[in-house]
Amino acid sequence: MEHLPIFLDIKAKPCLVIGGGPIALRKLENLRRAGAAITIVAPELTAEFRARVDESEIHYRARPFEDGDLEGMRLVIAATDDRAVNRHIGELANARQIPVNVADQPEDCSFIMPSIIDRSPVVVAVSTGSASPVLARMIRARLESLVPAGYGRLAELCADYRDKVKARFEQQRDRRRFWDRVLQGGVAERIFSGHLAEAHVAMEKELAAGTQSSVGEVYLVGAGPGDPDLLTFRALRLMQQADVVVYDRLVAKPIIDMVRRDAEHIYVGKQRNQHTMRQEEINRLLARLAKEGHRVLRLKGGDPFIFGRGGEEIDTLAAEGVPFQVVPGITAANGCACYGGIPLTHRDYAQSVTFVTGHLKDHSIDLNWPQLAQPNQTVVFYMGLVGLPKIVEQLITHGVSPEMPVALVQQGTTHMQKVYAGTLATIIDEVETDPPEPPTLIIVGEVVRLRDKLAWFSIERDPEQGATTPILPGD
Known part of the structure; x- marks a missing residue:
């Protein structure tokens, strides 16, 4: 360890910054947040620097540095654009045993300024010992999501x-x-x-x-449409805290692998006409596990409150007096449309978007077809692959043109993603020739016409390594 990491109390203590440029301003900001009594010495200040001095209680000496400026100072920052002046300031401060930081000249410093994550009173500092400030900032950016x-x-x-x-x-x-x-x-x-x-x-x-x-808690977390990179920071934190995870088939394996390793895993996946566990049993399971003192992670594909039956689960939790929280996720419509290059709304083609489930609780698809057949909108059908012929038939029957563009997005945002594009008149033949694998989302609307123009890349993901590769049109 080349440097001892310490935290100095400089609140209301006299501190000196020499320099009036962008680097000096960055250094100034850290001192200001720490409550220092700051003096600036510089012949000129940038406009941004001047604005900060005018709005703060900062003493400004509009002239070059003089040796006497160090008198009474508890900490010094040298950040002029003259290396010789900076070195001279460093030598003077070190001789007087005043902590000094000389910008971009580590050999003249008695201390270095780390990259800081400020969650006062929690402060995290990252340093590479001046070896690579850019690397320190990159590490800080990664830590930001964890703090x-x-x-x-x-x-x-x-x-x-x-x-x-x-x-x-x-x-x-x-x-x-x-x-x-x-x-x-x-x-x-x-x-x-x-x-x-x-x-x-x-x-x-x-x-x-x-x-x-005491009683545990249930986290209803939206796992998104499949790509682990689409998880929220909050979802990742809770995934590492839970000691029991309850998940279904729509949660991608790479996401399951990110859950705390020693957590108990309970699979409750449901497919059409094949339920590992009925929804009512899942509701009771979550309440029971929480009452036993567990922190229960209920991972749900997409968003818990968009055809995720999260509302039914929290009904039971609330009735049982079990604490819970809901973490939204990127729903399948957003993720699949984005990765497929299809905007759900567009000023010229669709001024509204409707999400609708492709089958109801009794497996019927008795929907409000006149509403879904209205022009200038995009309709997204969840869980509609089996009922696709019925959807096509009813839309055409209620006045939608057979030439209306349609896209089916198979396992969107994952390495298995495949987009089937056609019209209401042609899409059935296309999927019969090459049947898509569930889960598959159906997008109906003029916005599908924009796919060839806007889908500048498709996603190719290595299933072993999880790496993504952009595929440019024509490749």
């Missing part, structure tokens, strides 16, 4: 309850177990979702429960 903004509020809640927890648990072991439970459970998740009042109520319940495990 949501709510961690700052969570730390504040911990500070509020620190004394109460010490009074409640005499043994350090018990305090550690309590905080482990709180920081990875329902209290933390309420903080992350912005429900601060509910978080305090949950915290009081946890204190009352003591070392006894």
Whole structure:
């Protein structure tokens, strides 16, 4: 370890920044957020720098650096465009044992500025020891997804309850177990979702429960249409926290593989006329597992509330008094249309879009056909592959032109994606020649005509490595 990572308290302490350009401004921002009393020395400032000085309580000396400027300073930043001046400032500061950072000259620094993730009071700093600031910024960007903004509020809640927890648990072991439970459970998740009042109520319940495990929680998480890259940051975090995962056949295997490795897996997949577990049984299973104290991840393909039956599941959870939260996912219509190069709306072709299920609870497709046959709209049929002949027949019967464009997107956003494009008059023959594999989404509307123009690439995904390769038109 070439540098000792430390955090300095410079709140209200005199700090000096020499330089008036973009680099000096970036350095200034970190000092300002830390509450330093800042003095700027530079003959000129950029317009952006000047605006920041004018709006803040920053003392500005409009002249070149003088040795006496270091007097009384607790920290110095040298960021002029003259390397010799910067080196001179570094030598002076080091001689006076004042911490100094010299921009882009690590040999003249007594400390270096890391790449920072600010979730105050939680702060994460990343450094490569000046070897590669760009790499440090890349690592920081990846960590951003793992440290949501709510961690700052969570730390504040911990500070509020620190004394109460010490009074409640005499043994350090018990305090550690309590905080482990709180920081990875329902209290933390309420903080992350912005429900601060509910978080305090949950915290009081946890204190009352003591070392006894309280009721668990259910996470209804939208896994998206298949591509793991489309998961939300929040979904990824919950996937790593859950100790039981309940999933169905629409959740892609690469996504299942991203769940916490020691979690129990329960498959409840349903296909047409073949149900591993009935929906009512799934609802009761989720409630039972949570009441046993588990953190239950209910992974659902697409979005839980768009033909995902998430509403039925939370009905049961609410009735049973089980805490839950819902994490939206990219629904199949958005994902499949985007990866297929089909805009669901377009000013010239479709001013509305309708999502409709291709079969009802009793396996019929008795839909509002007059409404679905209206012009200037896009209609997306979920789970409509088996009923495709009926869909085509009814749309034409209710006035839709047989020349209306249609696209079927097989297993959209995955390496198995395939797009069948045609019209109402031709699509049946196309799928009979080369039957698509479910799940397949059906898109009906003039926007399908734009596919050849807008689908600048298709997705080819290596099923073993998960790598994606763009395929340009004509390849």
